[in-house]
Amino acid sequence: MFLISALSAQRARVGHTLAKSSRNVLCSPSLIRLFQGIEFGDSGAMLAYGGPQGRPFITFAQDTQLTIVTEDNQVKVSTIVRDKTGAVIAELRKNEWKINPNNSWDRNYTADALEVKDPSGEIVLQVKALRDRIQLQAKMFDSSGRGFAFGKLHGPDGWGGGIEFTGAAHPELQMKFEPMFAYPSDSHLGELAHSPPRS
Numbered sequence: 001m002f003l004i005s006a007l008s009a010q011r012a013r014v015g016h017t018l019a020k021s022s023r024n025v026l027c028s029p030s031l032i033r034l035f036q037g038i039e040f041g042d043s044g045a046m047l048a049y050g051g052p053q054g055r056p057f058i059t060f061a062q063d064t065q066l067t068i069v070t071e072d073n074q075v076k077v078s079t080i081v082r083d084k085t086g087a088v089i090a091e092l093r094k095n096e097w098k099i100n101p102n103n104s105w106d107r108n109y110t111a112d113a114l115e116v117k118d119p120s121g122e123i124v125l126q127v128k129a130l131r132d133r134i135q136l137q138a139k140m141f142d143s144s145g146r147g148f149a150f151g152k153l154h155g156p157d158g159w160g161g162g163i164e165f166t167g168a169a170h171p172e173l174q175m176k177f178e179p180m181f182a183y184p185s186d187s188h189l190g191e192l193a194h195s196p197p198r199s
Contacts, residue, residue, distance in 0.1 A: 037134075038133065038134050039161070040151055040153070040160070041126070041152030043153070047161075063080075063142055064079070065078075066125075066140070071094065074095075074112070075109075075114060075128075075129040075134075076094035077092060077125070077127050079092050079140070081116065081124070081125075082141040082142065083141065084141055086142060086143040086146075089104075092107065092116065095107070095109050104119040106183055107185060108189060108190065109181075109190065110190045112128060112129045113128040113181075114127045115180050117179070122177075123137075123176075123178070124138065124139040125138045125139070126151075136150060137152060137177045138150050139173050139175065139177075146166055146167075147165065147172075147173045148163070148165055148173075149163070149165075149174075150162075150163050153175065180192060
Protein backbone atom coordinates (compact mmCIF):
# COMPACT_ATOMS: atom_id res chain seq x y z
CA MET A 1 0.00 0.00 0.00
CA PHE A 2 1.34 3.42 -0.93
CA LEU A 3 -0.08 6.69 0.36
CA ILE A 4 0.90 10.09 -0.97
CA SER A 5 -0.07 13.58 0.05
CA ALA A 6 -0.74 15.41 -3.21
CA LEU A 7 -0.93 19.17 -3.66
CA SER A 8 -4.00 20.68 -5.27
CA ALA A 9 -4.15 20.55 -9.07
CA GLN A 10 -3.41 24.26 -9.53
CA ARG A 11 -0.21 23.91 -7.46
CA ALA A 12 1.05 20.73 -9.16
CA ARG A 13 3.06 20.96 -12.38
CA VAL A 14 1.69 19.28 -15.49
CA GLY A 15 2.72 15.64 -15.59
CA HIS A 16 3.65 15.55 -11.90
CA THR A 17 2.09 14.66 -8.60
CA LEU A 18 3.82 16.45 -5.74
CA ALA A 19 4.11 15.35 -2.13
CA LYS A 20 4.86 18.11 0.33
CA SER A 21 8.14 17.81 2.20
CA SER A 22 7.62 16.61 5.74
CA ARG A 23 9.65 14.45 8.10
CA ASN A 24 6.43 12.68 9.14
CA VAL A 25 5.36 9.40 7.57
CA LEU A 26 2.04 9.81 5.77
CA CYS A 27 0.55 6.54 6.99
CA SER A 28 -0.13 4.60 10.18
CA PRO A 29 3.09 3.11 11.66
CA SER A 30 1.29 -0.22 12.03
CA LEU A 31 1.59 -0.68 8.25
CA ILE A 32 5.36 -0.28 8.22
CA ARG A 33 7.38 -3.50 8.32
CA LEU A 34 10.93 -3.20 7.03
CA PHE A 35 11.47 0.57 6.96
CA GLN A 36 9.36 3.48 8.11
CA GLY A 37 8.94 4.50 4.50
CA ILE A 38 10.33 5.40 1.13
CA GLU A 39 11.68 8.95 0.82
CA PHE A 40 11.67 10.82 -2.50
CA GLY A 41 15.47 11.20 -2.80
CA ASP A 42 16.59 13.33 0.14
CA SER A 43 13.56 15.65 -0.03
CA GLY A 44 11.96 14.74 3.30
CA ALA A 45 8.71 13.76 1.52
CA MET A 46 7.82 10.17 2.39
CA LEU A 47 5.61 7.31 1.25
CA ALA A 48 4.74 4.59 3.71
CA TYR A 49 5.52 1.08 2.43
CA GLY A 50 3.55 -1.73 3.98
CA GLY A 51 4.72 -4.61 1.82
CA PRO A 52 6.89 -7.55 2.86
CA GLN A 53 10.64 -7.81 2.26
CA GLY A 54 11.41 -9.19 -1.20
CA ARG A 55 8.14 -8.13 -2.86
CA PRO A 56 8.29 -5.46 -5.58
CA PHE A 57 8.18 -1.90 -4.26
CA ILE A 58 6.89 -0.65 -7.62
CA THR A 59 5.06 -2.59 -10.32
CA PHE A 60 4.72 -0.35 -13.34
CA ALA A 61 2.25 -1.43 -16.06
CA GLN A 62 2.55 -5.05 -14.85
CA ASP A 63 5.83 -5.59 -16.73
CA THR A 64 8.39 -3.44 -14.95
CA GLN A 65 9.14 -4.00 -11.27
CA LEU A 66 11.57 -2.61 -8.72
CA THR A 67 12.47 -4.83 -5.77
CA ILE A 68 14.62 -3.60 -2.86
CA VAL A 69 15.82 -6.05 -0.20
CA THR A 70 18.40 -6.09 2.55
CA GLU A 71 20.58 -9.18 2.47
CA ASP A 72 23.81 -9.75 4.41
CA ASN A 73 23.58 -6.15 5.72
CA GLN A 74 23.57 -4.79 2.16
CA VAL A 75 20.86 -3.13 0.08
CA LYS A 76 20.20 -5.19 -3.05
CA VAL A 77 18.09 -3.97 -5.96
CA SER A 78 16.49 -5.97 -8.75
CA THR A 79 14.74 -4.47 -11.79
CA ILE A 80 14.35 -4.76 -15.54
CA VAL A 81 15.72 -1.69 -17.32
CA ARG A 82 13.94 -0.61 -20.49
CA ASP A 83 14.69 2.17 -22.94
CA LYS A 84 12.19 4.77 -24.19
CA THR A 85 10.91 2.35 -26.82
CA GLY A 86 10.11 -0.26 -24.16
CA ALA A 87 12.87 -2.67 -25.23
CA VAL A 88 14.60 -4.58 -22.41
CA ILE A 89 18.21 -3.46 -22.43
CA ALA A 90 19.44 -4.62 -19.05
CA GLU A 91 18.42 -6.51 -15.97
CA LEU A 92 19.77 -5.90 -12.52
CA ARG A 93 19.45 -8.82 -10.05
CA LYS A 94 20.57 -8.05 -6.53
CA ASN A 95 22.97 -5.32 -7.79
CA GLU A 96 24.55 -7.51 -10.50
CA TRP A 97 23.97 -7.08 -14.25
CA LYS A 98 22.40 -10.08 -15.97
CA ILE A 99 22.29 -8.45 -19.40
CA ASN A 100 24.06 -5.24 -20.33
CA PRO A 101 24.71 -5.04 -24.08
CA ASN A 102 28.01 -3.39 -24.98
CA ASN A 103 28.47 -2.50 -21.29
CA SER A 104 26.78 0.79 -22.17
CA TRP A 105 25.02 1.11 -18.81
CA ASP A 106 26.95 1.45 -15.57
CA ARG A 107 26.11 0.92 -11.92
CA ASN A 108 27.99 1.73 -8.75
CA TYR A 109 27.20 0.76 -5.19
CA THR A 110 28.21 0.44 -1.57
CA ALA A 111 26.67 -1.67 1.20
CA ASP A 112 23.92 0.93 1.70
CA ALA A 113 23.40 2.48 -1.75
CA LEU A 114 23.09 1.66 -5.45
CA GLU A 115 22.95 3.88 -8.53
CA VAL A 116 22.44 3.16 -12.26
CA LYS A 117 23.61 5.43 -15.09
CA ASP A 118 22.30 5.15 -18.66
CA PRO A 119 24.43 5.42 -21.84
CA SER A 120 23.75 9.17 -22.12
CA GLY A 121 25.21 9.69 -18.64
CA GLU A 122 21.86 10.31 -16.96
CA ILE A 123 21.20 8.75 -13.55
CA VAL A 124 18.07 6.60 -13.83
CA LEU A 125 18.03 4.82 -10.47
CA GLN A 126 19.26 5.72 -6.97
CA VAL A 127 18.58 3.73 -3.83
CA LYS A 128 20.07 4.51 -0.42
CA ALA A 129 19.22 2.75 2.84
CA LEU A 130 19.17 4.80 6.00
CA ARG A 131 18.46 3.46 9.46
CA ASP A 132 14.72 4.14 9.25
CA ARG A 133 13.92 4.58 5.56
CA ILE A 134 14.94 4.02 1.95
CA GLN A 135 15.74 7.05 -0.22
CA LEU A 136 14.68 6.36 -3.81
CA GLN A 137 14.79 8.13 -7.15
CA ALA A 138 13.96 6.27 -10.35
CA LYS A 139 13.12 6.68 -14.03
CA MET A 140 11.50 3.63 -15.57
CA PHE A 141 9.77 2.68 -18.81
CA ASP A 142 7.22 -0.06 -19.46
CA SER A 143 7.13 -2.35 -22.52
CA SER A 144 5.14 0.22 -24.52
CA GLY A 145 7.70 2.97 -23.76
CA ARG A 146 5.51 4.87 -21.29
CA GLY A 147 7.72 6.58 -18.72
CA PHE A 148 7.47 6.87 -14.95
CA ALA A 149 9.73 8.88 -12.62
CA PHE A 150 9.79 9.02 -8.81
CA GLY A 151 12.06 11.46 -7.00
CA LYS A 152 12.94 14.78 -5.46
CA LEU A 153 11.18 17.65 -7.21
CA HIS A 154 11.19 21.39 -6.71
CA GLY A 155 7.70 22.84 -6.46
CA PRO A 156 6.26 26.26 -5.57
CA ASP A 157 6.85 25.67 -1.85
CA GLY A 158 10.38 24.28 -2.19
CA TRP A 159 11.64 20.70 -2.42
CA GLY A 160 9.26 17.80 -2.11
CA GLY A 161 8.57 14.47 -3.72
CA GLY A 162 7.11 13.93 -7.15
CA ILE A 163 5.77 11.21 -9.38
CA GLU A 164 5.90 11.92 -13.11
CA PHE A 165 4.31 10.04 -16.01
CA THR A 166 4.72 10.53 -19.73
CA GLY A 167 1.68 10.98 -21.93
CA ALA A 168 0.43 12.87 -24.99
CA ALA A 169 0.79 16.27 -23.28
CA HIS A 170 3.98 15.29 -21.44
CA PRO A 171 6.10 13.11 -23.79
CA GLU A 172 9.46 13.29 -21.95
CA LEU A 173 10.42 12.69 -18.33
CA GLN A 174 11.81 15.94 -16.90
CA MET A 175 13.25 14.78 -13.57
CA LYS A 176 17.06 14.88 -13.30
CA PHE A 177 19.07 13.22 -10.51
CA GLU A 178 22.51 14.31 -9.29
CA PRO A 179 24.98 11.39 -9.24
CA MET A 180 25.98 9.95 -5.86
CA PHE A 181 28.94 7.97 -7.24
CA ALA A 182 32.04 8.46 -9.38
CA TYR A 183 32.25 6.69 -12.77
CA PRO A 184 33.20 4.50 -14.52
CA SER A 185 32.52 1.96 -11.80
CA ASP A 186 35.23 -0.44 -12.98
CA SER A 187 37.83 2.08 -11.74
CA HIS A 188 35.71 3.81 -9.03
CA LEU A 189 33.65 1.00 -7.46
CA GLY A 190 32.06 2.22 -4.23
CA GLU A 191 33.57 5.72 -4.57
CA LEU A 192 31.22 8.61 -3.89
CA ALA A 193 31.11 11.44 -6.45
CA HIS A 194 32.41 14.06 -4.03
CA SER A 195 34.94 11.97 -2.13
CA PRO A 196 38.71 12.32 -2.59
CA PRO A 197 40.12 9.93 -5.24
CA ARG A 198 41.68 6.68 -4.02
CA SER A 199 45.45 6.44 -4.27
